[in-house]
Every structure is written in structure tokens, then in C-alpha cells.
Amino acid sequence: MTHNNTKAERTGFGSKIGIILATAGSAVGLGNVWRFPYMTGENGGAAFLLVYIACILLLGLPGMISEFIVGRRAQANAARAYDNLSGERPWRFVGYLGIFTATIILGFYAVVAGWCLQYLYASLLGHVQGSADYAQTYFQQFASHPVKPVMWALAFIIITHMVVVRGVRKGIERASKFLMPILLILLVILVIASCSLPNAWKGVEFLFKPDFSKLNSHVFLEALGQAFFSLSLGTACLCTYASYFKRDTNLLGSAAQISVLDTLIAILSGLMIFPAAASVGINPDSGPSLIFITLPNVFQQAFGAIPVVEYVVSIMFYALLVFAALTSTISMHEIGTAFFTEEMHMKRRNASFVITLTASCISVFCAWSVGAWDSLKIMGLSLMDFCDRLTANILLPLGGMLTCIFVGWFIPRKIVFEEFTNQGSINANLFLLFVFTVRYICPIGIVLVFLHQLGII
Numbered sequence: 309m310t311h312n313n314t315k316a317e318r319t320g321f322g323s324k325i326g327i328i329l330a331t332a333g334s335a336v337g338l339g340n341v342w343r344f345p346y347m348t349g350e351n352g353g354a355a356f357l358l359v360y361i362a363c364i365l366l367l368g369l370p371g372m373i374s375e376f377i378v379g380r381r382a383q384a385n386a387a388r389a390y391d392n393l394s395g396e397r398p399w400r401f402v403g404y405l406g407i408f409t410a411t412i413i414l415g416f417y418a419v420v421a422g423w424c425l426q427y428l429y430a431s432l433l434g435h436v437q438g439s440a441d442y443a444q445t446y447f448q449q450f451a452s453h454p455v456k457p458v459m460w461a462l463a464f465i466i467i468t469h470m471v472v473v474r475g476v477r478k479g480i481e482r483a484s485k486f487l488m489p490i491l492l493i494l495l496v497i498l499v500i501a502s503c504s505l506p507n508a509w510k511g512v513e514f515l516f517k518p519d520f521s522k523l524n525s526h527v528f529l530e531a532l533g534q535a536f537f538s539l540s541l542g543t544a545c546l547c548t549y550a551s552y553f554k555r556d557t558n559l560l561g562s563a564a565q566i567s568v569l570d571t572l573i574a575i576l577s578g579l580m581i582f583p584a585a586a587s588v589g590i591n592p593d594s595g596p597s598l599i600f601i602t603l604p605n606v607f608q609q610a611f612g613a614i615p616v617v618e619y620v621v622s623i624m625f626y627a628l629l630v631f632a633a634l635t636s637t638i639s640m641h642e643i644g645t646a647f648f649t650e651e652m653h654m655k656r657r658n659a660s661f662v663i664t665l666t667a668s669c670i671s672v673f674c675a676w677s678v679g680a681w682d683s684l685k686i687m688g689l690s691l692m693d694f695c696d697r698l699t700a701n702i703l704l705p706l707g708g709m710l711t712c713i714f715v716g717w718f719i720p721r722k723i724v725f726e727e728f729t730n731q732g733s734i735n736a737n738l739f740l741l742f743v744f745t746v747r748y749i750c751p752i753g754i755v756l757v758f759l760h761q762l763g764i765i
């Protein structure tokens with residue numbers, strides 16, 4: 309009884325379907341709609357997409373199941389989960405690493421989520437319609453403003469904070485039950501609109517016709533990072549959420565469904581952006597601003613003939629994007645909040661405050677580093693890009709790899725079997741394949757990508 313109460317306090321998750329939706333909500337977000345198109349654009353298109361899908365299948369899916377196993381078995385926050393299952397304190401470090409990584413991601417992710425809030429607000433006022441040139445100037449002026457991007461980013465973190473502290477999460481989960489399908493339908497409509505623009509086929513070709521000469525070690529690392537970022541893998545976020553899963557949740561089935569949904573939304577986002585970008589002459593490698601400078605053109609060219617439709621579609625799209633981002637930021641926030649509440653014995657409200665304050669500081673500097681204060685650079689990258697690459701390309705794969713090693717080599721095989729097969733009742737024939745993958749394929753694959761990037765092999 310006490311245990312159940314603690315669980316309810318920890319998250320306020322409503323039901324079995326609620327927690328699976330929340331996990332899918334964590335995975336689907338700006339990583340799919342904003343980061344995937346810009347990464348694909350910067351890394352040569354279709355060849356990147358192929359490597360990305362390989363990373364999801366070979367490394368992401370087994371990594372996700374591994375985090376689920378650790379979380380559901382241990383039923384505790386990230387740090388305690390690793391500790392509980394191994395009985396060896398050094399494994400706590402993986403949990404700490406996850407909390408650290410998630411808080412940095414929350415910091416820069418909120419900046420982009422803030423951009424979405426600004427675009428939602430501007431579309432409500434009818435301000436973001438316009439030509440490619442106008443869209444580019446609009447974005448630049450907004451992003452380099454010393455106050456506005458900071459204000460929106462902080463607003464986003466505060467909204468996240470309120471959801472995490474107040475436990476209005478049940479409502480959010482219920483809402484995602486119908487908002488996620490609406491996002492999917494709207495994406496399909498925008499894909500059709502984008503693909504019917506003049507010269508759109510060039511963009512479709514860019515996304516689906518691989519040019520293998522574009523493959524190099526950096527592309528592998530970026531695809532690996534994108535796969536982990538998009539699946540929310542390597543921050544112990546999935547482990548934290550899985551600690552609320554039911555005993556009969558099919559871990560393999562849930563991981564497969566979430567990965568398919570996540571990849572589908574990423575590909576649809578690519579199909580929404582590249583044909584439109586090709587049609588209006590925006591470079592696919594325009595970087596983080598890509599969707600913000602391309603989308604207004606899609607809205608205008610496809611629906612401009614009936615202004616009210618253009619108005620409604622743009623508002624709906626940015627509102628859904630904000631919602632998708634929120635379900636992801638809640639998950640990043642929850643990792644640290646659960647940790648400080650349970651391990652440091654802080655009140656949930658105070659624990660949340662620590663995360664909110666830390667993420668807000670990161671956000672402010674990240675927002676300035678891509679605008680008003682663009683001399684704020686680390687290793688030649690803006691602070692925002694630095695935080696993005698540090699987490700996606702290094703910390704997430706590292707966290708995911710350690711989890712695979714932990715599950716493959718350190719947790720007793722019997723426990724892994726019980727969790728993977730729900731006490732022998734399902735998926736038993738895939739068990740050995742899973743163990744082989746997490747023992748060898750995942751760690752070796754990730755180490756090879758790291759070494760290749762460092763030029764060692």
C-alpha cells in the first residue's frame with residue numbers, strides 16, 4: 309500500500325495505457341519534427357536515413373528494451389535502479405549520467421520549444437505567412453532578439469514545471485490519446501501539400517535516393533545520436549518511466565510500437581520539409597532554422613488561396629508541435645525530479661525547482677548563443693549546438709551502451725529472462741537473440757562508431 313502511494317506521488321500516472329502513451333509522448337517530439345529533418349539535410353539525405361534506420365533497429369530497439377528491463381524490475385528512480393539490480397554502487401553512475409544529460413537537453417530543447425511557442429503566437433496574430441525570404445528574415449530577427457527567445461524558452465520551462473509539480477499529467481496523457489493521432493493526420497495532410505508543390509520531386513529524391521558517397525564517419529555518429537535522441541534513449545528516461553509499467557506490459561512489443569511510430573513521424577516530417585524546401589529554393593542544410601523557414605511557405609503555397617484554412621492549419625500545427633514538445637520536456641524533467649525527491653529526500657516541489665532552475669540557466673545562455681550573443685562559442689560551436697552535440701552524439705550513446713552492457717553482462721540472466729518474456733509467457737524464442745544483441749552488437753557497434761569518428765579506425 310505504502311509502495312503504491314509512493315508510486316502515485318512520484319508521477320501521478322493514471323493507468324497502464326497512460327504510461328505507455330507517456331513513453332511514446334516522450335519519444336515523439338521536436339526530435340522528430342525539427343531535429344530529424346535538419347540532421348538529414350546536413351548529412352546528405354537518403355544515405356543518412358538508411359544509417360539512421362539501421363541504428364534504430366540494431367542499437368535503439370535493444371537499448372530501449374534494456375532500459376525498460378532495468379526500470380520495471382527495479383521500480384525506482386534512475387540512480388537507484390542500477391544500484392538495486394547490481395548491488396554495486398558504481399553502476400549508479402549510469403543513472404547520474406542520465407540525469408545530467410536529460411537536464412542539459414531540457415535546457416536547449418526548451419529554446420526550440422520556445423521558438424514553436426513564438427510561432428504559435430505569431431500565427432494566431434496572422435504574422436507568419438510569407439515568401440521564403442520573408443520567412444528567413446522573420447526567423448533571424450526573432451532568434452537574434454535579446455529578450456524574446458529567452459522569454460519563450462523560460463515560459464516553456466515554467467509550463468513543464470507546473471505539469472510536473474501539479475500532477476496535471478493525467479489530463480496530458482488523456483489528451484495525447486487524441487492529440488497524437490491528430491498530429492499524425494495533420495502531418496499526412498502537410499506531406500501531401502508539400503509533395504504537390506512545383507519541383508517537389510527533388511526533395512523526395514533527396515530523402516529517398518541514397519548517394520553513398522555522402523557517407524563518412526561523421527554521418528554515422530550523427531545518425532546514431534539522432535536515433536538515441538529521438539527514442540529518448542540513454543538518459544534513463546525510459547528506465548524511469550518503465551518503473552511504472554505493469555507486470556504484464558510486453559516490453560518488446562511496446563518498444564517496437566514506439567520505435568515504429570517514432571520513425572514514421574520522423575520520415576513524414578522529412579517528407580513535409582524537403583519537397584517544400586526544394587520547391588521554394590531553401591537549402592536542405594540550412595541547420596536548426598530549417599523547419600521554421602520552410603513551413604510558412606508550405607502553409608502559404610498550399611492553402612494560401614483560402615486564407616482561413618491557412619490560418620487554421622498553421623495554428624493547429626504549431627499547437628500540436630508545442631504539445632509534442634511538452635510531453636518530451638515533462639519526461640526530461642521527471643528524471644531529475646524523481647531522483648532528487650527519492651534520493652535526496654526533498655519535497656517534490658523543491659526537487660522540481662532545482663531542475664527548473666538549472667535548465668533555465670542553460671536555456672538562457674543557449675538562446676543567446678544562437679542570436680544576440682553569437683560569440684558565445686565552445687570548440688567552434690554555439691553553446692546551443694555544443695550542448696546538442698555533446699548530449700546526442702556522446703552522452704546518449706554512452707548511456708545507452710552502458711545500459712546494454714549492464715543488462716547483457718551484469719544483471720543475472722534469470723532476471724533478464726523474466727522481464728523480457730514476462731515470466732516465460734511471451735517472446736521466449738527471441739530471448740537469445742536479444743541477449744546476443746545487447747552483449748555484443750550494441751556495445752561493439754557504438755564503440756566502433758566512436759572510434760571511427762575519432763579517426764582511430
Ligand code: PFF
Pocket residue numbers: 334335336337338339340410413537538539540541543545636637639640
Ligand atoms: N525524444 C525526444 C524527441 O524526439 O523530441 C527528445 C528527448 C526526450 C530526449 C527525453 C531525451 C529524453 F530523455
